[in-house]
Amino acid sequence: MTARFSASGNRSLSNKAARTFKTFPMAGVMKRAGPSMLASAFLAFAPVGGATGTGAEKGRALFDQCKRCHQVGSGATHRIGPHLNGIFGRGAGSIEDYRYSSAMKAAGREGLVWTEETLDEFLADPRGMIPRTRMGVAGMESGEDRAALLTWLLDFSGDGGGLPTAERTSTPEEYGLDPRILEVAGDPEYGAYLSSQCTTCHSAEGDERGIPSISHWPADDFVIAMHAYKQGKREHPVMQLVARQLSDEEIASLAAHFLAAGHEP
Amino acid sequence: MSAAAASTALASPAVLAQARPRVVVVGGGAGGATVARYIAKDSKGAIDVTLVEPTRAYYSCFFSNLYIGGFRDFDSIGHSYGALAARYGINVVHDWAVGVDRDGKSVALAGGGTLGYDRLVLSPGIDFKPGSVPGWDLTEQNRMPHAYKAGSQTQLLKSQVEAMPEGGVYCMVAPPNPFRCPPGPYERISMVAHMLKQSNPSAKILIVDPKEKFSKQGLFEDGWQRHYPGMIERVGPDFGGDSVEVRPASMEVVIDGEATGVDVCNVIPAQQAGRIAAAAEITNDSGWAPVVPHGMQSRVDENIHVLGDASLQGDMPKSGFSANSQAKVCAMAVRGALTDSKVFPARFSNTCWSLIGTDDGVKVGASYEATDEKIAKTDGFISQTGESADVRKATYEESLGWYAAISEDMFS
Numbered sequence: 001m002t003a004r005f006s007a008s009g010n011r012s013l014s015n016k017a018a019r020t021f022k023t024f025p026m027a028g029v030m031k032r033a034g035p036s037m038l039a040s041a042f043l044a045f046a047p048v049g050g051a052t053g054t055g056a057e058k059g060r061a062l063f064d065q066c067k068r069c070h071q072v073g074s075g076a077t078h079r080i081g082p083h084l085n086g087i088f089g090r091g092a093g094s095i096e097d098y099r100y101s102s103a104m105k106a107a108g109r110e111g112l113v114w115t116e117e118t119l120d121e122f123l124a125d126p127r128g129m130i131p132r133t134r135m136g137v138a139g140m141e142s143g144e145d146r147a148a149l150l151t152w153l154l155d156f157s158g159d160g161g162g163l164p165t166a167e168r169t170s171t172p173e174e175y176g177l178d179p180r181i182l183e184v185a186g187d188p189e190y191g192a193y194l195s196s197q198c199t200t201c202h203s204a205e206g207d208e209r210g211i212p213s214i215s216h217w218p219a220d221d222f223v224i225a226m227h228a229y230k231q232g233k234r235e236h237p238v239m240q241l242v243a244r245q246l247s248d249e250e251i252a253s254l255a256a257h258f259l260a261a262g263h264e265p
Numbered sequence: 266m267s268a269a270a271a272s273t274a275l276a277s278p279a280v281l282a283q284a285r286p287r288v289v290v291v292g293g294g295a296g297g298a299t300v301a302r303y304i305a306k307d308s309k310g311a312i313d314v315t316l317v318e319p320t321r322a323y324y325s326c327f328f329s330n331l332y333i334g335g336f337r338d339f340d341s342i343g344h345s346y347g348a349l350a351a352r353y354g355i356n357v358v359h360d361w362a363v364g365v366d367r368d369g370k371s372v373a374l375a376g377g378g379t380l381g382y383d384r385l386v387l388s389p390g391i392d393f394k395p396g397s398v399p400g401w402d403l404t405e406q407n408r409m410p411h412a413y414k415a416g417s418q419t420q421l422l423k424s425q426v427e428a429m430p431e432g433g434v435y436c437m438v439a440p441p442n443p444f445r446c447p448p449g450p451y452e453r454i455s456m457v458a459h460m461l462k463q464s465n466p467s468a469k470i471l472i473v474d475p476k477e478k479f480s481k482q483g484l485f486e487d488g489w490q491r492h493y494p495g496m497i498e499r500v501g502p503d504f505g506g507d508s509v510e511v512r513p514a515s516m517e518v519v520i521d522g523e524a525t526g527v528d529v530c531n532v533i534p535a536q537q538a539g540r541i542a543a544a545a546e547i548t549n550d551s552g553w554a555p556v557v558p559h560g561m562q563s564r565v566d567e568n569i570h571v572l573g574d575a576s577l578q579g580d581m582p583k584s585g586f587s588a589n590s591q592a593k594v595c596a597m598a599v600r601g602a603l604t605d606s607k608v609f610p611a612r613f614s615n616t617c618w619s620l621i622g623t624d625d626g627v628k629v630g631a632s633y634e635a636t637d638e639k640i641a642k643t644d645g646f647i648s649q650t651g652e653s654a655d656v657r658k659a660t661y662e663e664s665l666g667w668y669a670a671i672s673e674d675m676f677s
Contacts, residue, residue, distance in 0.1 A: 190609055193607075194612065200670060209666045210666030237628075237630070
């Protein structure tokens, strides 16, 4: 896989390892200010001083594009995507308890290891590199942006020490939603019936071709996303239409179903 | 929703008595394949499901235009029934259903057999109304293909377009409402134009249309202006589009008494429910089979359900997506009736994507609810003219994801 990568101006792992590992006084600044936290999160994560401050700030800001699916840092867990702690040097699709696409696992078996170079290629065009990956995002065009993001990520996920607390992938507050939507109980059996409406477009197998996979999504992320569509705070005409038909209980039921069931054999 | 009324298939007396309730499904398309799969899958073997479908390979009407336009290869729109048999134990019978004995609750097959049922699901799609286009009948379908049931007809039409003389004329005789896939004829025009623009740019396209207006009209006409300026002409009813006759022997189309020679003539006749619905005597004067929306049951016979294009249900367009959506409601109703499994309120939705040119996709969609009178539209959306190229490309890519997912939802 790595043979297809055309590096231009990327720093090597060994150079990076020589850099000082920064620690961040996160406990205080991680507190959320309210619905407008998206804009302020960038500032909250900015390191206080330090030689590489500007690059790290940029990388942190760019991670906003990733954080709806990925967590990194202390306490990070798998969400829609796998957590990114310790990703550098790890084989693709190799964490035991995350359900990767079969394409990602196959890439790992063929020897793909995540390095700055391979991650740079992947971020530039995920489906160009691994056509059936579940990471169905368009890719980050700018090489400078990718380098900044990877630099920041390498700082945080390089080892276990000094990591900030992992940010939540999504919160009701970021869409101005009532946090009580997360407390609504769902009926997985009802969710299973309702889900048949979803699988017309969202592959039950979890394939990722033009329409995102929703199998095995964490329930909170699912509920927040659907309510955001319902309130018109996430854009997509089909999803807004679907969400507008669903009650709070029905959304919770779907979340319960997709978390547990995914594809039934 | 509470789980208070929960009961399981295994508790059903019918199962304990060892004679499993029998469901026969006629027609293996978006309605029939889906309902067979969902009943078998969700009843976990408690219901005996037989699917009657004459063809061994299903070629989807949806995306068949993309094959004509060169965006898909033919094999990619073909599907087998193998997994339905192997994975879910569905008895797939490749034969024609030719009659229904409603009192005796059995289906007669062309091959001579009969199949008894407790519930019958008819999802036969469309047939053409005889005489709707004077001069055309099925014996002329090789001279003037309809290509409105996908398969060899689709391949024939594509090859005829490829063989058109330089500067030749492709004519489509468009159908009157209601018909399968409302945007389908106009997506086909887009795909034929896309192909001709590359191989035969001086060719012309003529649409003879009995309708005042058509699905996604503004979006198609805007796209045709941008991609294929000067190539496409549409003759509506005010200029004789509703008074057309064809002469296959001389390859002429007669519009309001005036004959025009054409090189390819794609005749899409007026439509009615697939003939088994009429044979079962569950259709009305419209040619379609009226249903009760809540479980897609025939209004004539409560032991028969009708899905998809053949049904007269209200506001949903006749589309593969609609048939698939109705099939899930029907599967739940049939399971509830035969095994006492839980029945939830009916939900229906539909989205139709159309491709106008390379990476230029548009869509229209709606959601529906079941009322006693009809399936009633509750909400909807449509793509807008002037959308960015990125939005149109994403819409097209979405349609690829939908095709993969619905194929899986029917056959895998």
